Amino acid sequence: MKKRLITLCSTFIFCVGVQAQEFTPKQLEQVKQVRENALNSDLSWQLLESITTEVGPRLPGTENDKKAVAWAVEQFEALGFDKVWTEPATFPHWRRYHESARIITPSEQPIHLTALGNSVSTPEQGITGEVVLFETLDELIAAPQDSLKNKIAFINYRMNRHVDGNGYGPAVRARNNGAVEAAKKGAIAYMMRSVSTTEHRFAHTGGSHYQPGVNKVPATAISNPDADQLERLISSGHSVSVNINVQSEDLGEGTSYNVIGEVTGSEFPNQYVLIGGHLDSWDLGTGALDDGAGVALTMAAAKHIKAVAQPKRSIRVVLFAAEELGLWGAKAYFERHAKSLGNIVAAAESDFGAGLIYGFESNVTANALPIVRAIAKQLAPLNIEYIRAxxxxxxxxxIPLRERLNAPIFALHQDGTDYFDYHHTANDTLDKVDPIKLKQNTAAYAVFAMMAANSKNKITNK
Ligand SMILES: [Zn+2]
Known part of the structure; x- marks a missing residue:
């Protein structure tokens, strides 16, 4: 017992010792100052207001997307970043022009529908068919071959609400693959209950894809109340037919740009902390939560750091292009920098709205954990808990970084309880962001990035 106590104590003293060595008292004082400055600054809000108001929706390949790239370059320069540059990324360019739907039988009524990204058009007068309801994607996959000839496949899966958004993964399968599976059974169109946690009547768009050799059918989502309506009609025994009208266009390969702003490190300029978000958004709302917030708060965080002290290692704010259409900017970035990914000492992306950050988690080797604990200690005053997993x-x-190497990745977990109420809808607008919560997010990213850039030893995950 006595021996065990001694071991615990010496481990404790060792840990405290290492933490103290990783950061000087002066550095810790600067961290505190940056945290306070971020909490008292409107900078992230100003940036978010600017991009959502002056640019608005930012679907890759549109004029607005070009404006967003120019906006980001201009803002980084105005904020005094040491280096600002762009890197190209290509993606499949898709455009939405018109979408509508209505129930034809048993009683005509409009339904609120949106095309999923990449969806093909219907004929000009739309496409009409009887709706066949499936509760899950797996149920559709299990349907007999050719059982949906001239019919519209409808997946009625309802996403559950959770603070960490864990309902999204299971629900999004139907968005990614539903149209392919519907077409395999002979369906003329695909419709799904939106990947949504709310009862407003905005449909949620999102990425979807086709498969070579499988007929491309229009891919759509309807709002929760409209899905409820279809469910009631069908479960009471009615034959329900719906007309779907989607006008969209595949414009081939498009090009956009990752925009990168760097605060260059004073001692190890090649080593860098990567923070950021994605610059593009869906076309329905103004991309405030997804992902204007992530863009604005990481830009502001780096600015707050630079204003107090130049970090030892660089801090790169990477605003990725064309995330919504399939992580195209991220794929391009990590491909382009494939040979120097080992220079990334820490990476974290903010792309989950603007709810309060409640947890801080790492993915590093054991020898870097003292640094992580020291960062967690400085995040604690922001009511952020250290998640030790x-x-x-x-x-x-x-994701493309993780596929290439075991990088030191961090998560600043946000409360996403209501994120999927607005995600990918016309309702994703600035008023959904709470300025106070945005400040807390900004302060957390500033503390994290500053400390990861300044630790005595380099954070590793090898
Ligand atoms: Zn996003």
Missing amino acids: NAAHGGPDL
């Missing part, structure tokens, strides 16, 4: 995945744009 050490299994952070980071945001979607970090």
